[in-house]
Amino acid sequence: MGGEIEVFRSFISKKGLRNTPEREEIIAEIFSDHNHFDVDELYQCLKARGSKISKASIYRNIPLIIECGLIRDAWFEDRHMHYERIYGRGHHCHLRCIRCGKVVEFVDNQLKDIETRVALENDFHVIDHRLDITGYCSKCKTME
Amino acid sequence: MGGEIEVFRSFISKKGLRNTPEREEIIAEIFSDHNHFDVDELYQCLKARGSKISKASIYRNIPLIIECGLIRDAWFEDRHMHYERIYGRGHHCHLRCIRCGKVVEFVDNQLKDIETRVALENDFHVIDHRLDITGYCSKCKTME
DNA sequence: CTCCTATTGCAATTCAATTTCAATAATAAT
DNA sequence: ATTATTATTGAAATTGAATTGCAATAGGAG
Numbered sequence: 001m002g003g004e005i006e007v008f009r010s011f012i013s014k015k016g017l018r019n020t021p022e023r024e025e026i027i028a029e030i031f032s033d034h035n036h037f038d039v040d041e042l043y044q045c046l047k048a049r050g051s052k053i054s055k056a057s058i059y060r061n062i063p064l065i066i067e068c069g070l071i072r073d074a075w076f077e078d079r080h081m082h083y084e085r086i087y088g089r090g091h092h093c094h095l096r097c098i099r100c101g102k103v104v105e106f107v108d109n110q111l112k113d114i115e116t117r118v119a120l121e122n123d124f125h126v127i128d129h130r131l132d133i134t135g136y137c138s139k140c141k142t143m144e
Numbered sequence: 145m146g147g148e149i150e151v152f153r154s155f156i157s158k159k160g161l162r163n164t165p166e167r168e169e170i171i172a173e174i175f176s177d178h179n180h181f182d183v184d185e186l187y188q189c190l191k192a193r194g195s196k197i198s199k200a201s202i203y204r205n206i207p208l209i210i211e212c213g214l215i216r217d218a219w220f221e222d223r224h225m226h227y228e229r230i231y232g233r234g235h236h237c238h239l240r241c242i243r244c245g246k247v248v249e250f251v252d253n254q255l256k257d258i259e260t261r262v263a264l265e266n267d268f269h270v271i272d273h274r275l276d277i278t279g280y281c282s283k284c285k286t287m288e
Numbered sequence: 289c290t291c292c293t294a295t296t297g298c299a300a301t302t303c304a305a306t307t308t309c310a311a312t313a314a315t316a317a318t
Numbered sequence: 319a320t321t322a323t324t325a326t327t328g329a330a331a332t333t334g335a336a337t338t339g340c341a342a343t344a345g346g347a348g
Contacts, residue, residue, distance in 0.1 A: 136268065
């Protein structure tokens with residue numbers, strides 16, 4: 001908690017855009033609970049809270065929220081994109097169960113070394129990476 | 145180079161499905177050239193070769209070609225899925241330039257260690273992983 | 289308070305992906 | 319070979335996530 005609204009507000013102002021209640025509602029909703037989310041989930045939760053926001057506004061704002069570093073694309077599943085909070089959380093990767101959909105996050109410091117070495121070898125300027133490991137979680141692996 | 149048609153044929157037969165010229169055309173096209181591809185690209189190339197195959201058939205067959213291990217999902221970009229050949233090629237990861245779209249493949253053995261350790265720590269049975277590093281390639285990083 | 293224009297909600301649109309359906313053809317059985 | 323069964327196909331219709339056009343609204347600078 002804390003800081004995300006301010007970060008977003010100054011990002012918006014710096015770009016010469018306008019802060020609106022709709023934008024604050026979206027940010028507040030994401031940071032109230034949703035480590036991982038998709039647009040429809042966000043929309044339904046906002047509606048349940050009495051918000052009158054439209055899906056179009058959510059779609060329109062997500063690129064801005066990504067650009068300012070509060071969230072990022074996480075993965076594409078069930079025909080649509082899933083996002084995740086990154087502001088206030090360390091960089092992490094995912095273990096995703098392909099049977100029940102469970103997502104476990106993990107942090108690995110060795111990954112940074114690989115990234116650095118690969119970037120050097122290929123003359124790349126790294127901006128981001130994502131490592132997704134898929135398989136069966138402890139519950140599901142016994143059922144396969 | 146070879147084997148892919150035979151692998152697919154016996155996969156199809158084992159499932160009690162039917163081998164068709166359309167299926168062989170798709171496999172042949174993928175393995176003629178396309179390390180990375182999307183459905184439309186495949187369709188256009190097949191059409192250029194005189195094939196009468198429909199996009200629906202390509203869409204219908206991709207899950208089967210994935211299931212038998214010839215190709216796999218690579219990444220989602222520009223609103224649609226991109227695939228890559230895996231049969232006959234070692235497992236590899238990607239460096240993707242977010243400016244020009246260039247994709248460089250790399251192999252890293254250290255990654256296997258991370259995978260093993262993370263799986264052990266979280267009691268996961270790993271099926272696959274994908275590491276995508278995004279940033280600017282040698283050409284594009286000087287222009288940013 | 290006024291003006292300019294970014295933002296919104298709604299509806300229409302786009303387009304990748306899926307599905308329906310009748311015709312066709314691959315395989316097994318005869 | 320011939321026939322029967324049913325998986326597969328192409329074409330067209332449909333779905334649904336994501337985008338966009340438009341008129342109304344409202345943020346924020348002056």
